[in-house]
Amino acid sequence: LFLVTIGYAEVWADSPSTPPINIPIRGSETGKTTHPKPKSLTAVIEASYFNGALTVVFNTDLGDADIVVSNLTTGEMWSDSVSGVGATTLLLSGEEGYYEILIYTDCGEYTGEFEI
Numbered sequence: 001l002f003l004v005t006i007g008y009a010e011v012w013a014d015s016p017s018t019p020p021i022n023i024p025i026r027g028s029e030t031g032k033t034t035h036p037k038p039k040s041l042t043a044v045i046e047a048s049y050f051n052g053a054l055t056v057v058f059n060t061d062l063g064d065a066d067i068v069v070s071n072l073t074t075g076e077m078w079s080d081s082v083s084g085v086g087a088t089t090l091l092l093s094g095e096e097g098y099y100e101i102l103i104y105t106d107c108g109e110y111t112g113e114f115e116i
Contacts, residue, residue, distance in 0.1 A: 020050035023101065027110035045110055047101060052094040054078075056103070061085040063106025073097025 025045040046057040056067060062084030069078045074095050082088045084105045092099075096116055103110040 020048045021114050021116070023047040023049065023112040023114045025101070025103070025110050025112040027103075027108050045103060047112055049092070049099075049114055049116065052092055054090045054092055054101070055087060056090070056101075057087040058082075058084050062108075065103055065105045068102045068104075070100045070102075071095055071097040072100055 025047055027044065044058075044060045044062070046059065048055050054069060058065065065082050065084035067080045067082065067088070067090065069090060069092065070076070071093070074093075074097050076093055076095065078090050078092060080088055080090055084107070094116070098115050099113065101110075101112040101114075103112075
């Protein structure tokens, strides 16, 4: 952490040298879909965490998606429902811990883990 003084306000912030965390996403396809299945799970879903924000990018149309993020250390949970194409960002608390991402789509289930 470092201290930034702006006018009369002091703000503590993460070091700007802290890089984003790229999160590998693994998945399993199901046969229950009207959407075309991706040919490869590689880069179908990309996820990254930076400064309290988890960004999930769907590079292939996977239909509707439910995203559940859990901090397994503190028990905190966040969720969002999105169209399984494009990108979405979830704002997390940024508490230290081991995080699990579960993504349920029309094409299958996907998971990822990261630690901060």
